[in-house]
Amino acid sequence: MEDLTQTYLLAIEDELKSALERANDVRDTQLHDILTYHMGWKGKLRRNGPRGKRIRPLLVLLTCSAAGGDWRKALPAAAAVELVHNFSLIHDDIEDCSPIRHGRSTIWKKWGIPHAINAGDAMFTLAHLQSVRLAEMVSQPVGLKAVEVLQQACLHLTQGQYLDLAYENREDVTIDDYWLMVERKTAALVSASTELGALSAFCDDLTCNSYRNFGRLLGLAFQVQDDYLGIWGNSALTGKSVQSDLLTRKKTLPVLYGLSQCGKFAQLWKQNPAKSRELDQLISALESEGGKEFVKSQGVMLVDNALHELEQAHPRGQAGKVLKYLVKSLSDRQT
Secondary structure, eight states: OHHHHHHHHHHHHHHHHHHHGGGGOSTTOOHHHHHHHHHTSSSTTOOSSOOSOOHHHHHHHHHHHHTTSOGGGGHHHHHHHHHHHHHHHHHHHHHTTOOEETTEEOHHHHHOHHHHHHHHHHHHHHHHHHHHHHHHHTOHHHHHHHHHHHHHHHHHHHHHHHHHHHHTTOSOOOHHHHHHHHHHHTHHHHHHHHHHHHHHTTOOHHHHHHHHHHHHHHHHHHHHHHHHHHHHSOHHHHSSOTTHHHHTTOOOHHHHHHHHTTSHHHHHHHTOOOSHHHHHHHHHHHHHTTHHHHHHHHHHHHHHHHHHHHHHTOOOHHHHHHHHHHHHHHHTOOO
């Protein structure tokens, strides 16, 4: 399994580098350097191999192969979803005023907001140029459908980001509101990844639908686990304080569950705790009211449903086995 994923990851990195070369055709411009810096290929803490998990493009190739297709022909689609993901990260960093990503300065912090916006726009455009390449490698109808899938995912990303920003200033956010937000901000691109993989393998509509639903549920499960780790994770593994989500008052699933109980957690939350001891009391109250178990149960349910949808698609071969393993490993991850 590791050999297969490493083969895919190295091919994804090569495709991404090739895609970004399109931004390197103008003299005396730093744009290409800015983009490659963001991807982790240049500057301090530069890496020669794949940077990060590259989960979304990996899902494209695994889905394509598991559906009986040639994963090499799906490489443009894999690069497209990763470029869209990174476009959203660049813009998110600006909107969230985040100065650090992966242990070093973000683009806006290093080059300023105007250059960061432009770099994000370039990443977005390069992603959609990959759809043209997909049409050339697979077929025109598949390329056209891929454009629709990718554009719809981008629209959902912007809707999800809007909701995430809007929720910061609202005190009436519910768990239903939460699902609406993460459905778009997190699950949309994961769902697009598995659907693009299925399209690249010329799957029928029913199979494409199963793979799309599988990706959607997997994306939701990933976010739930992320929310869980934001409070109950191991800080030595996650790289951030287990109190950080509470300190920044993020309206994650456990927080919204605790507020919905209208108990001690909700009372303590209204006091806006900031000290470590106060935050420990907040976590203790959340656990006593069932918050930890609730989040765990939601994650288990989403993983089970994701695996059910995957079974409906009848994945084949080693790639199919890796997909099933990936679901379980993502749900059990500690980082």
